[in-house]
Amino acid sequence: MSAELPPIDRIGDHPLYLQVKSALQTVVDDGALPHGARMPSESTIAGHYGVSRHVVRQALERLVTEGRLTARHGAGYFVNHRRIHLVLPSLTSFSEAMRTAGVAAELRVVEQGTEEATPELRHKLRATRAQRLYRLLRVGAADGEPLVLVEAWYPPRVAKSIDGAAIDSCGVYRQLKAAGLRPSRAENQLRVSFVDPPVAPLLGLPWGSPVIVTNSLTFDQDDRPMEYVRELYRADRFVFDYGSNSERRPQP
Amino acid sequence: MSAELPPIDRIGDHPLYLQVKSALQTVVDDGALPHGARMPSESTIAGHYGVSRHVVRQALERLVTEGRLTARHGAGYFVNHRRIHLVLPSLTSFSEAMRTAGVAAELRVVEQGTEEATPELRHKLRATRAQRLYRLLRVGAADGEPLVLVEAWYPPRVAKSIDGAAIDSCGVYRQLKAAGLRPSRAENQLRVSFVDPPVAPLLGLPWGSPVIVTNSLTFDQDDRPMEYVRELYRADRFVFDYGSNSERRPQP
DNA sequence: AAGTGGTCTAGACCACGCT
DNA sequence: GCGTGGTCTAGACCACTTG
Structure with a gap:
């Protein structure tokens, strides 16, 4: 039931948080997760990629600002509708x-x-x-x-x-x-x-x-x-x- | 030459970084600093308010996203034009x-x-x-x-x-x-x-x-x-x- | 070389929602 | 209660510009 998280490089000029953001965005945009679906938690993602929670938050924050996700305090991140x-x-x-x-x-x-x-x-x-x-x-x-x-x-x-x-x-x-x-x-x-x-x-x-x-x-x-x-x-x-x-x- | 930084509360329900953001925004919006003027550095602001650099960055990042400031790596934050x-x-x-x-x-x-x-x-x-x-x-x-x-x-x-x-x-x-x-x-x-x-x-x-x-x-x-x-x-x-x-x- | 912003880690405490 | 996101600290290293 958990979403498949695409792999990231961890090398190259791209900052880690942008690599994580791209990976998460793939999951959202490809429609693998429908409207209302919950994303894996911050710590789950951090553990999965072996990065700090701060990096994961930078990625998620951007997706929230861009309107692809909604954050609900104490509950999680959820996938949004389209336009x-x-x-x-x-x-x-x-x-x-x-x-x-x-x-x-x-x-x-x-x-x-x-x-x-x-x-x-x-x-x-x-x-x-x-x-x-x-x-x-x-x-x-x-x-x-x-x-x-x-x-x-x-x-x-x-x-x-x-x-x-x-x-x-x-x-x-x-x-x-x-x-x-x-x-x-x-x-x-x-x-x-x-x-x-x-x-x-x-x-x-x-x-x-x-x-x-x-x-x-x-x-x-x-x-x-x-x-x-x-x-x-x-x-x-x-x-x-x-x-x-x-x-x-x-x-x- | 340094900009006057308005005081902040450090109490109440407002998160610190939003208080700092409001303070900085006042400086920008009141026209105290004209287009192209440089803001005090992250560490200067952090020292002035007695908060961590991370908090100051949260405030500045928002102002950058909102287009009021431009960040130049290695140089500083600068006030933007109007629309x-x-x-x-x-x-x-x-x-x-x-x-x-x-x-x-x-x-x-x-x-x-x-x-x-x-x-x-x-x-x-x-x-x-x-x-x-x-x-x-x-x-x-x-x-x-x-x-x-x-x-x-x-x-x-x-x-x-x-x-x-x-x-x-x-x-x-x-x-x-x-x-x-x-x-x-x-x-x-x-x-x-x-x-x-x-x-x-x-x-x-x-x-x-x-x-x-x-x-x-x-x-x-x-x-x-x-x-x-x-x-x-x-x-x-x-x-x-x-x-x-x-x-x-x-x-x- | 010094100062600045950009990234990242490791940890802490809190407020909130829920299996 | 426990896991969640929200905030914050202290520190580190790097990339960039030249205040």
Whole structure:
């Protein structure tokens, strides 16, 4: 039942921990171990290769950072799922995008309420200093596993059309549509970042795991900003697909 | 001349190495140290806080992975630049995209030649088993610092319009345009990955650093695949803007 | 030659989860 | 209780750059 551990060289210019990492990666990538399978323990691997536990940890840490393994304190290292494809940019709702990707996911409200706006947010949403913003924090999960964090802010004129208690069942976009607010365009950004201590547990990730962060400022049919959304996608679980057509600028 | 190192608690639930990391991050983020500045050495920091070198390394390693610092063997740790904004999707050439972003960058050819195609590539570019593909590997750099790796494959009918010796001066897109080949649309993907040993030195990155990988299959005006491009952007140096009417944002 | 980061060993204690 | 991963110490040797 124990996984077959491929041999390593122990010579050459490659550091030991990278040789061990490659060996373990082979086991994971070749599908010899399916999702959820447990890896041999640190000390087992160390004994098998005759190296110190520190070397094995360096190898395993990298695989965790790369999202191939998940470490569970006191339990072991476990093999992860492969990636989900999402379409970018998405003017559609998250739930819809996930449905298109063939993943049964649900968004659950974690926090909501009105808050004072930071100067930057106030500027983006064209809110006055006196106005407070409605903030909504949700976690998207599939199979009970958190995948994405969605944090949204709405100016008062939009927020008044949102029924906080009905979000989980009705979604926000549907409520806004019913109120006559329709998204027309968006300004988006995408970057790679790393989760901080306060955010990490919400995504079930260790501190410092990479995430794909998107920021979207959406405008309604009258070109007024209607929402600002920040989404944190687990970098190990997503691929973004996008297209382009020939309405580009002329080449030099 | 030595940087002021903020104090740490040494108590509470936070691990030591995260306290040290936060302290160092403060120094970097507050702009107390400009781009290129050298951090105190590992042993200096360890002595200052009265912790082992291992703890300091854990802190520094994270900052390196997150792209805030660069480690140079035998020299020290150095503070990095902030990020560059690129527009996504870019049917335009890389050079043009960088120029738009306000960065003086140049693409340099590293490898080129015809090669046998993998089955996957052959399928994408609709090449026959007998056909060989023209492969072009370039590195994009600014200020002598490598930022992106661009690997492109062309089917024979396209490759015959490319003058390999003139790429550095003329660019590929300009040559193809002169030959009557114009990109009309593209299928793109974006994901986060981590550099392997063979690639890492080309980007001047340590093994395992995160990169944003885009794959683009471009079609010409007759909807025939004309090139397949894989680009590896240093995750610590880029932000991608996308969406209709995406505006330029100033560099932070 | 001195100083720096990169790798590795051997050991310790703790917090956590579970056959 | 025992095995697991998480943190930390003390020390060693090597490879690299030149602060």
